[in-house]
Amino acid sequence: MSKYLNEAYQDLEVYTPGEQPQDMKYVKLNTNESPYPPSPGVLEALDAAAVKRLRLYPDPECTALREKLAEIYGVKSENIYLSNGSDDILNFAFMALSGGVVRFPNITYGFYPVFADLHHVPYRQIPLRGDFTIDPNDYCHPEDSGSCEICRKKSIGSGYDKSEDESAVRMRDGMVVIANPNAPTGLTLDESDILRIVEANSDRVVLIDEAYVDFGAVSCVPLTKEYENLLVVQTFSKSRSMAGARLGFAIADAGLIADLNRIKYSTNPYNINRLTLIAAEAALAENDYYRENCELIQRTREETAGSLRELGFTVLPSKANFLFAKSDRIGGGELYRQLKSRGVLVRHFDNPLIEDYNRITIGTGHEMQIFLEKIREILRIL
Ligand SMILES: *Cc1c(COP(=O)(O)O)cnc(C)c1O
Secondary structure, three states, rough: OOOOHHHHOOOOOOOOOOOOOOOOEEEEOOOOOOOOOOHHHHHHOHHHHHHHHOOOOOOOOOOOHHHHHHHHOOHHHHHHHEEHHHHHHHHHHHHHHOOOOOEOOOOOOOOHHHHHHHHOEEEEEEEOOOOOOOOHHEEEEEEEOOHHHHHHHOOOOOOOOOOOHHHHHHOEEEEEEEEEOOOOOOOOOOOOHHHHHHHHOOOOOEEOOOOOOOHOOOHHHHHHOOOOOEEEEEEEEOOOHHHHHHOOEEEEEEHHHHHHHHOOOOOEEEEEOOOHHHHHHHHHHHHHHHHHHHHHHHHHHHHHHHHHOOOOEOOOOOOOOOEEEEOOOHHHHHHHHHHHHHOEEOOOOHHHHHEEEEEEEEEOOHHHHHHHHHHHHHHHHH
């Protein structure tokens, strides 16, 4: 840290991404990328002519891509916002739409608390049930401090308050953030539960992070037509095999989309680069290719889950492109290390609530065979 960094950022605990070894010697099952390449049309579209046009700025409104997405998702293009990875949308939401104390589960995507801290937004991490499911009731009774003068004066929008006299301040509950399916558990909330949460929080934003929705869960995009407080966030990183292209999108009422654009045009109007725009448009023209990949990944997931259960693992019922599993014969950290020393990378989290578990991305059938072989080998020598 230099002496120039503003005080506000000196204590920041940054997000730790999964390992990205650059030498490719691992069977890489640790960051939920697709094991399959982008569709053939994407490879064709990124030709020399596309590279030559890199001298020009891209279309800041991404009109063509938004129109294609709108068609696929049955909304209007004014309901779509595009971003440089969906992390960017989450960042903007914490920056500008928090509206008070942001609530999210205590076991979920590790970036949420980092964004909250970055923007000095207070948050509450709500415990999951014992079986790692989300109890929708926990999000259906927001505390409103409408009558609290102190709070209203000091907490300007975000609800953040560093008041000396904390007890005098009741902060208003703000945005709800739920990953559905949740990460790293892979468990889902029913649409009816999401609907209840959205209705109970009509004065605040409910952000549903659907990064993994294409692997067998039900999207709540259709609800965005009726509820102006619902912000659905998706990404090309997982189901559309384009983590490296950095493309995320939000679907919501035109009002929320305008808010996101307001922030975008105040930070980085050209947030989607030309090559990514071309790749994504080509990808959407071959949507069936991705749908089939997702189905294949789901079949591989169920086969792998079955094999792990036969080996005595507890495996949560996942609707994502990963499994969350533990063995009572070996600790999560130890299994992670043993697998890594045998060339297989999975994701382990130090959080004591889930330290027995590992998150295993679903790779190709062949990769999962290698993974299972190594697991059998490790269990044999215990
Ligand atoms: C992967 C992931 C994201 C971020 O994806 P981008 O690559 O930034 O689009 C967002 N939310 C969750 C829950 C994720 O797992």
